[in-house]
Amino acid sequence: MADTTTRIDETHELIASDKVEGTAVYSPANEKLGTISHFMVDKQTGHVAYAVMSFGGFLGMGNSYHPLPWRALHYDVNRQGYVVDLTPDQLKGAPSYTSETMPNWSDQLYGHQIEKYYEGPLGH
């Protein structure tokens, strides 16, 4: 656990890693999609490769993990959570994994797969 006795959690440009974790994720239609579990950081460059949304059985799926591009997350002050501009169908078709279907990937291939999938839905 992080020490939270003295903390600057957020500034105009920056946000604390452990403030992102645990934050709710909503669809534009205000459905709760899941929660940011953690994110994966490139050890060498310090760049966030993707955020991982955990997914508690919404859409008829069991508990699962959806890697999302960092740029897909837009914070909404009113909802106090992230909004991703994705429909349930776009999420259903997206790369994900569960305890039964762990991905078998090399980092780069998996990263590319995530990027490629979201290029369409996110429009960039």
Added chain:
Amino acid sequence: MADTTTRIDETHELIASDKVEGTAVYSPANEKLGTISHFMVDKQTGHVAYAVMSFGGFLGMGNSYHPLPWRALHYDVNRQGYVVDLTPDQLKGAPSYTSETMPNWSDQLYGHQIEKYYEGPLGH
């Protein structure tokens, strides 16, 4: 708290944000310097601006926070912690803050200050 029932914490290239948090930091001489409390991420780019080491009174200082460049952290498998190639004196003189002396900064200036300080000690 992150859900840790099904997790890939680390691959060859990537590491989970919440695995970095709480990890011990040592000097090359094996002194425990502190613990990674969290790190600050650029909201727009997803790049880690700096990691924040919390500091439990070592060197005669009270509980304090030392922002460190991401590149300063080298994981040591044997110690199961990060090693920073810095002497206690280099750390003593480094930018830090406590609850009594919160930094008054703009993000960019503070980031530059950290980078500038560590250019010498880290040699890059």
